[in-house]
Amino acid sequence: MKMLLYSFLLATLVLSACGTDTPQEENTAQGTEDEKEEAEVAAVPEVEVITDEEPLPVSEETTIQAKVTQDGAPVDDAEYVDFEIWNEKDGQDSSNTIESEHVGDGVYEIQYTFEKKGTYQMYAHTQVGDLHTMPKVTVQVGEMKEDKTTAESGHDHKEGHGDSEFMVHLMTEQTFTAGEDNELVTHINRMEQPFEEAKVRFEISSDQLEAHKYIETEETNPGEYTSTFSFPSAGTYTVNVHYEKPDKEIHGHKEVKIEVK
Structure with missing residues (x-):
């Protein structure tokens, strides 16, 4: 009877020890995985x-x-x-x-x-x-002959929210195909810094469409806004990138023509 009791107590201690070690092992594994993911983050070129x-x-x-x-x-x-x-x-x-x-x-x-x-x-x-x-x-x-105004003030940049302040680049290097979901990506910088947390929409127009289409975007990286659109047929389309922050009275847009095959 004593032998059975000792065996039961020993088994209980072993199980308790295993239960105590498991969370620690999981935390260690999670920490290793996090460190691995952090190490794999590529540097900005x-x-x-x-x-x-x-x-x-x-x-x-x-x-x-x-x-x-x-x-x-x-x-x-x-x-x-x-x-x-x-x-x-x-x-x-x-x-x-x-x-x-x-x-x-x-x-x-x-x-x-x-x-x-x-x-x-x-x-x-x-x-x-x-x-x-x-x-x-x-x-x-x-x-260039430097006049007095230029010498005192430097280059003539527009005030406010003009083209010299904002840079909008719609990615057009890829092939756009009719009848398929095409990814639309734009990068927006303000004074050479990513223009983050803005409301950005793509306005798409063409003779191939009965009316203008407005597509909401998602900010996938700082200053990078992405959405998808299925062009109904081949032809020339105009994508007007609208960007705004109403609370700061910022609103601008840039039109880009793309060819859909």
Whole structure:
């Protein structure tokens, strides 16, 4: 009888010890998994825009480069590096977007001809995996006579919520296919910082549609807004990106034309 009692007590102690260790093991495993996920978070790529010595020439082909690195190492497999360039006086609506070519060692390059002298703004839209960055630089093309107003105040930037303050980039590099759910993604920056927690909608119009369609978006990353839309047929569509913060009296929009196949 005593032997049976001792055996019962021993079994109880073993089971209690196992029950005590289980939560600790689970916490350790969870901590390891969290550390692993944290270690796998990719660093934001860094982009350095490189041009010849300013002022850049007018009506002559010039080389513009972007050197892309991540964690200090060259990035040779960026999804794309596109240069968006416009004359400051003409405004961003007059911009040209040029796809670059990878020339090695993390360097992406275009050849571009500036048609007239002036101050130009330039974005290097860069996509590396799921990470998007778009550094902005200002370049001078042709010799400029500096008048008194410019010397005192610098470049003439619009006040308020104009094009010089906000940058809107709708991703159009992918192929849009009729009759399928197509992902629409836009990146919005304000003063070169992600424009977060805004209300963003896509207004879609075309001869292929009976009326304008308004599509709500979700902010998937800081300053990145995403939605999906099924285009009914092939053709040209206009996507008007509306962004606003009513409580701060901010509202703006940018139209982009896309081709659906």
